[in-house]
Amino acid sequence: xxxxxTKTLAEFVAGLVESxxxxxxxxxxxxxxxxxxxxxxxxxxxxxxxxxxxxxxTDVYGVATFYTSFSLVxxxxxxxxxxxxxxxxxxxxxxxxxxxxxxxxxGSGETTEDSSFSLETVNCLGACALGPIMxxxxxxxxxxxxxxxxxxxxxxQKDEAFEEVPAGRLGSVEELQAYRQAASVARYTGKTSVCVxxxxxxxxxxSLDVLEAMRVELKGHGLxxxxxxxxxxxxxxxxxGPLVVIGDDNIFYQKVKPEDVAxxxxxxxxxxxxxxxxLYQDPATGARVTSKEEVPFYAKxxxxxxxxNGALDPYEVDDYIARGGYAALxxxxxxxxxGGIIEEVDKAGLRGRGGGGYPAxxxxxxxxxxxxxxxxxxxxxxxxxxDPGAFMDRCLLEGNPHSVIEGxxxxxxxxxxxxxxxxxxxxxxxxxxxxxxxxxxxxxKGLLGPEILGSPFSFDISVSRGSGAFVSGESTALMASIExxxxxxxxxxxxxxxxxLYVRPTNLNNVETWANVPLIINEGAExxxxxxxxxSKGTKIxxxxxxxxxxxxxxxxxxxxxxEIIYEIGGGIPNGKAFKAxxxxxxxxxxxxxxxxxxxxxxxxxxxxxxxxxxxxxxVMDQDTCMVDVARYFLEFLCDESCGKCTPCREGxxxxxxxxxEVTEGRATMDQLELxxxxxxxxxxxxxxxxxxxxxxxxxxxxxxxxxEYREHVVEKKCRAGVCRALVxxxxxxxxxxxxxxxxxxxxxxxxxxxxxxxxxIDAAKxxxxxxxxxxxxxxxxxxx
Amino acid sequence: xxxxxxxQNVAVEEGWTVLEAARYYGIDIPTxxxxxxxxxxxxxxxCVVEIVRGKRSRLVASCSCPVEDGMEITxxxxxxxxxxxxxxELMLATxxxxxxxxxxxxxxxxTKVRFKGEDRRCxxxxxxxxxxxxxxxxxxxxxxxxxxxxxxxMPFHKTxxxxxxxxxxxxxCPVCELPxxxxxxxxxxxxxxxxxxxxxxxPSRD
Numbered sequence: 001x002x003x004x005x006t007k008t009l010a011e012f013v014a015g016l017v018e019s020x021x022x023x024x025x026x027x028x029x030x031x032x033x034x035x036x037x038x039x040x041x042x043x044x045x046x047x048x049x050x051x052x053x054x055x056x057x058t059d060v061y062g063v064a065t066f067y068t069s070f071s072l073v074x075x076x077x078x079x080x081x082x083x084x085x086x087x088x089x090x091x092x093x094x095x096x097x098x099x100x101x102x103x104x105x106x107g108s109g110e111t112t113e114d115s116s117f118s119l120e121t122v123n124c125l126g127a128c129a130l131g132p133i134m135x136x137x138x139x140x141x142x143x144x145x146x147x148x149x150x151x152x153x154x155x156x157q158k159d160e161a162f163e164e165v166p167a168g169r170l171g172s173v174e175e176l177q178a179y180r181q182a183a184s185v186a187r188y189t190g191k192t193s194v195c196v197x198x199x200x201x202x203x204x205x206x207s208l209d210v211l212e213a214m215r216v217e218l219k220g221h222g223l224x225x226x227x228x229x230x231x232x233x234x235x236x237x238x239x240x241g242p243l244v245v246i247g248d249d250n251i252f253y254q255k256v257k258p259e260d261v262a263x264x265x266x267x268x269x270x271x272x273x274x275x276x277x278x279l280y281q282d283p284a285t286g287a288r289v290t291s292k293e294e295v296p297f298y299a300k301x302x303x304x305x306x307x308x309n310g311a312l313d314p315y316e317v318d319d320y321i322a323r324g325g326y327a328a329l330x331x332x333x334x335x336x337x338x339g340g341i342i343e344e345v346d347k348a349g350l351r352g353r354g355g356g357g358y359p360a361x362x363x364x365x366x367x368x369x370x371x372x373x374x375x376x377x378x379x380x381x382x383x384x385x386x387d388p389g390a391f392m393d394r395c396l397l398e399g400n401p402h403s404v405i406e407g408x409x410x411x412x413x414x415x416x417x418x419x420x421x422x423x424x425x426x427x428x429x430x431x432x433x434x435x436x437x438x439x440x441x442x443x444x445k446g447l448l449g450p451e452i453l454g455s456p457f458s459f460d461i462s463v464s465r466g467s468g469a470f471v472s473g474e475s476t477a478l479m480a481s482i483e484x485x486x487x488x489x490x491x492x493x494x495x496x497x498x499x500x501l502y503v504r505p506t507n508l509n510n511v512e513t514w515a516n517v518p519l520i521i522n523e524g525a526e527x528x529x530x531x532x533x534x535x536s537k538g539t540k541i542x543x544x545x546x547x548x549x550x551x552x553x554x555x556x557x558x559x560x561x562x563x564e565i566i567y568e569i570g571g572g573i574p575n576g577k578a579f580k581a582x583x584x585x586x587x588x589x590x591x592x593x594x595x596x597x598x599x600x601x602x603x604x605x606x607x608x609x610x611x612x613x614x615x616x617x618x619x620v621m622d623q624d625t626c627m628v629d630v631a632r633y634f635l636e637f638l639c640d641e642s643c644g645k646c647t648p649c650r651e652g653x654x655x656x657x658x659x660x661x662e663v664t665e666g667r668a669t670m671d672q673l674e675l676x677x678x679x680x681x682x683x684x685x686x687x688x689x690x691x692x693x694x695x696x697x698x699x700x701x702x703x704x705x706x707x708x709e710y711r712e713h714v715v716e717k718k719c720r721a722g723v724c725r726a727l728v729x730x731x732x733x734x735x736x737x738x739x740x741x742x743x744x745x746x747x748x749x750x751x752x753x754x755x756x757x758x759x760x761x762i763d764a765a766k767x768x769x770x771x772x773x774x775x776x777x778x779x780x781x782x783x784x785x
Numbered sequence: 786x787x788x789x790x791x792x793q794n795v796a797v798e799e800g801w802t803v804l805e806a807a808r809y810y811g812i813d814i815p816t817x818x819x820x821x822x823x824x825x826x827x828x829x830x831x832c833v834v835e836i837v838r839g840k841r842s843r844l845v846a847s848c849s850c851p852v853e854d855g856m857e858i859t860x861x862x863x864x865x866x867x868x869x870x871x872x873x874e875l876m877l878a879t880x881x882x883x884x885x886x887x888x889x890x891x892x893x894x895x896t897k898v899r900f901k902g903e904d905r906r907c908x909x910x911x912x913x914x915x916x917x918x919x920x921x922x923x924x925x926x927x928x929x930x931x932x933x934x935x936x937x938x939m940p941f942h943k944t945x946x947x948x949x950x951x952x953x954x955x956x957x958c959p960v961c962e963l964p965x966x967x968x969x970x971x972x973x974x975x976x977x978x979x980x981x982x983x984x985x986x987x988p989s990r991d
Contacts, residue, residue: 056924056927056947057924057940057945057947058914058924058925058926058927058939059924059927060940061927061929061940061941062927062928062929065929065930065931066929066930066931469931471931486928488931490827491825491827491846491849491850493845493849493850493851639932640932641932642931642932642933643935644909644928644930644931644932644933644934645826646827646828646829646830647828647830647831647872647875647876647908647909648830648871648872648875650909650932650935651875651876651878651879651933652871652875655875655901658900658901675899678871679871682867682868682872685843685844685868686830686833686844686872687830688828688830688846
């Protein structure tokens, strides 16, 4: 680097540190800015940061090398990211990655020689319904196929970049109520509402183009005064996106393209008639349904938390207030005592939605009781939704951020907290933007900050961005990360409610838990608790993904059976395949086999069958999913994400992964299977934090329910699902082959030869067993053994 | 307050850890990442003991778990010993020549390493990092990266000015001592201290 560059770099870093006032807790934020500016973290920049912030160089280096968002080597001009989440994995994201590697001629984590592309993998982007997902420079591309990879990357090579469209204090309860009325008139009463889904999932299907076209079209008709156009958060039915919902009747259009917009405006908005071809068609009956509520996917749900997502603009606090928002806050502030709030939450039976299912009221009570040396207490919102396959927290933050903020303020009143943090993962840029914007709006309206709604209570919230580490979702690691340290856990024999963030009493709940709080205060504990089972009250949001017809977010009452979710809401398994298992609880959970499909879904039932609720990922697997491969997938994920602090998790998981890999390659023995189980028990027993303690669950549950599949891999060297490449071979049935040559055209290793309209043949020596020929053959002439 | 430790009812002081209580009464619990005068780290997990509460019991790291009145502690149950054996076995797979580890293996009766070996010469106990930072006010070395790639490192692998070459890190390291002379190949166990397996402590290297 030349002299002038060095000066610029030094100036840039100095300016950054100054703008963040040199606060240690802003270390990650500062590193993010440097990474963004230079595409990597230059050594000199880190040294300057260390000197200017007076943070030891070893700490800066530790943070810079711990998180995957940071790089110490320069990156390419375009960043290509492939999602390796569970849902994408079962839809063959590995094949997509292979194809990208072939096209760019680099491996994962590498940069092309001309510095034009860097290729990375990420453990779930939360756009699971549209998997497999590839992201280029922040733009999502869903439903990837090998052919699409080439087409899209070629565009970037030619630099045809895709465009991205960026999307007074209230002093008393009376003022809030008056404001609510005014907002209601301005935004809802007598207006036609046109809601275009702008959640991450629909954006991956280009919903922003639809939104823009709608804006232009409405203006062209001079309808701006009568129509309120909203770019809303996620509606849940991501698979059918882009979604558009219109008017009081909730006319529901799916798979809308910008070309359809003119017709929608002239027919539906102006004349109130539905556009038949865009309506949802019930696959069972073939009938078209008009309103959102009639769609079977929605009919069986109870969307008390997610529902508002589809009807309000997350960037307009007026929408939230008009629909009764912040009424619970007013009630908590002026009509209830802190102890009474906790009592209400206790009676409602609210349990933590982040995974453990710990009763929220118990945590709140402990934090309220705990003594703080200077009176400072914290409430935190865990939005580090790292479970691959789960994305409900992202949707809530993106689509209804004020409900989370309102919940946190109420929690702060109950606990006596003075400051809050929302810890959001860096892989969710839209969520970061939405919650940050909502916090600013709430502050401007006097709903957050000093003397809220004219009361003596003051409370503020900051956003803290994660930097790519699954383990940072663990409570003590999360707190370390907010403090600007490496996000690794510590022992918590002394609870964080007593000694948490900055050694102060701290209460941590996840996004969905906080979003439930205003509902409990508004409706009362009794009504809230009328939904659910004995031990689990209310609803739970699941992301229903994988091998299932209707993918997306579903909110269901606790106690519903897995069968109802999978078959009645999810529409069953596509392509006539057989259901095999459903994975819940992410990397900490387990696989539940078909024999248990009628169990009611709640915290305790799932735990009893060897899985857990987790944050709510529900990944459906069919006959083509290999359960050993699933175990291998989760172990690789966990090895990647283990912080490496304690021996059993760091070393134990590595050896577990080695053994399972040998099983998938047919090289393992039955003795090794026993060793695997023995090791799994010790890892569970002795690991320091929740990550390690639950890490063996995917292995133990698949061994428990699918022991036969393990045995087949070991003894018969056979993978019945045809997934484990070392154990399958492909051949072409000469009598069935009509010589269309689709397979040979697609084969990436030129292993298929033969003349046109003559039977083709596979050269076993060249075959990489990618399975593309098997997928493209319409004659079913390719056989997999 | 009182605790029940290996069946004996003993008086302990509030604020003690389980390890401190055990050592006070002469009960030996093996440790690798613990050292008097340094902040407990709870990383090696060798010091686990079993805490019984009613019908349920769990393993905790004794070096950081504070004693509670009426606590029921077992330091040598089969569950504890099995866990310790497995942990030593895991460590030996990455650090075969550590004399400390080889001796621990003999004491605990580990006679076989069943995992793929790879000599990394570090068990990441973090003693060096903590002694440098907490006792020598050096802060010259720290942890970098994560998971199996975690390493003790100087930033950018360059010796920083903060290092005074005091040697404290080497002094506390359980691995970079005189290696165990009984072991020739990674994955091999010495076990010379066990009666069952007698190896020549100084075999000729031909």
